[in-house]
Amino acid sequence: MRTEAAYYDGQTAGAERVSLDLVGSSLKFELAGSTQWVELDVATVVEPVGSGPWIVELADGAYLKVTDAEFGEALAVASGSSGFLRMLEGAWHWALVSIVVAVVASWAALTYGVPALATTVAFALPEDVSAALREEGLGVMDDLLFDKSELPAETTERVIRLFDDIKVTNQDFYAYRLEFRSSRIGPNAFAVPGGIVVMTDELVELAESDEEIMAVLAHEVGHLHGRHSLRILLQNSLSALLIAGLTGDISNITALSAAIPTVLMQAKYSRDFEREADDFAFEYLEIRGVSTDALSDLLLRLEQFVSDDGDDFPAWLSSHPPSKERVDGK
């Protein structure tokens, strides 16, 4: 089989037109008056992308370019290349299959793969973040959100007893610490990575019973116990990397479109962790023989408090599941 090909010597610009013969598993062409024989098993046959040329890389940086498709097929057969990618990239039905595979696999990776991987890694690592970082985290929150607690001593002692009741259920919890703060952002409670639970005066006051406080404390201990701060860090980085990998080669102007799915995914992860912490709290309440309504009641009251002075936030953008669902889902 014979075709016209371009020979590039790799040393100078420009091509030499050669007449190329495929003889068995060897290529033959005339160059500067002498006949060149190339065994295909010492050369590399590079398949075309799209309707581009076939390339045969020779040993010394030189290469041949073949545009004749029929000759290319013969080259593929002679060099034993599978043609797998050319088949996939060459037909619309494979493009449709690829869309389905890409959507399903990305969805599975983001919904199951990333959380599973993050959980494995998080629990394989030592639990303690550095003490300095933990105190710094609290310090930042103190600067931005909190003032000194103004609760009377008997109240804080009562709440600390409730917290200690949770601590005795698992020796992992012994190092956890409870802090009270007066809040500039209304009733709330936080878990600071490394083992601190922060309770705001306003939330203690909003609670109508010890059981409700117990429920909130258990929810926050659930965050600490599940290593949620580390897992969310890992999940957010992994998912951002994955989404960037899929959409990454688009220009700066359109990079916003890659940011949208990332933000939605991270909001979903956050909601999942809230549900996990809720489940932990429900389990604890059952151990103590307390109705799981305690958490739901407080959540509903909290929501009422929030929606009095704010707009409703769409569920899919929210970092917490809707309270209605958290109440029903117990």
Add this chain to the structure above:
Amino acid sequence: METQQAEAPRTATVKFSGNAGEYFKIWIVNIALTVVTLGIYSAWAKVRKLRYFYGNTSIEDGHFDYHAKPTAILIGRVIAVGMLFAYYLLSQYEPVAGFVLIVVIMLLVPVLIVRAKVFQLRNSSYHGLRFNFQRNYKDSFIVFYGGALIALLSLGLAAPSAIYMRNKFVANNAGYGQTLFKFEGRQGKFYAIFWSAVGLALLGAVAIMLITGALGAAVGAFAGDAPGGNSLAIQVITVVTVLPLLAFYAAIGIYVQTRQQNYVWNSTVLGGNTFESTLSVRRMVVLLLTNAVAIALSLGLLIPWAQIRVARYRAEHMTVHLADNWRDYVAAKDSDGSALGEEIGEAFDVDVEFAF
């Protein structure tokens, strides 16, 4: 090699022959295989994408080609992602060590940029001859640290000097075979572009404030009495002004990019050959903003179409005035470099792309 007689001066336009349908199939297979192989195929995907775009770009009868080995890119990516996660975890457990790591990477930016350019250019060819980039680390440190220092000390006023220095450095160290490109532009032009962009941005800010104010008054008067009218007014104003605001500032970015790119190419020579880049700011703004809208509305399916459009427009607005015989250009003796610099740069968001 004997030197042939110089050819008559001639003019050629860069041609781009890729099409959206053909590229879509390559693109979507790239994505599917990348997800299924947990990211490993992304290195092959990058090579196939660049081979498609390069291979479909030509000047006269010579084509561009991309030669990088996927395994080289994969090794670079694995190391870069490893470093990224080391950084995330360090910042959780040992914040000081994490900070040290990020400082070290930042200090090495001039090295990363040189290595990224070596890999990118050594693996690109035109008419069978590879491009090249000189491993000029000393100048890289001087240009990037010096430029950053000048920009910082002048509170940003002298930022165009830094941009000028970088573009000059990249162009003067790039070569086609052994022959180096030469940048002959002036610093003043970068100031002109920069300050006209600042002026546009200020004008736009004033205009948008006036429009927002007027709208606020109008909507407030219309809806103010209705229950919840205030929050409705705020929502309407937000939607009506935020999107145009984003588009406007994106357009200013495009303005700077496009004018700089034109200027850098128009001031660069390769031997006896000169370049003429005639991108229109207006056309680029329309092109890129409609691309953004199309990509968002198609949930990403129009990404290949958008990329092909831009590549075609860019190619069609680049003319080369040729005076040399390509046969006189010979290869540089140099290794191809590793992909590490480029991949670390990408992972840590170091900008290794230049107008040139």
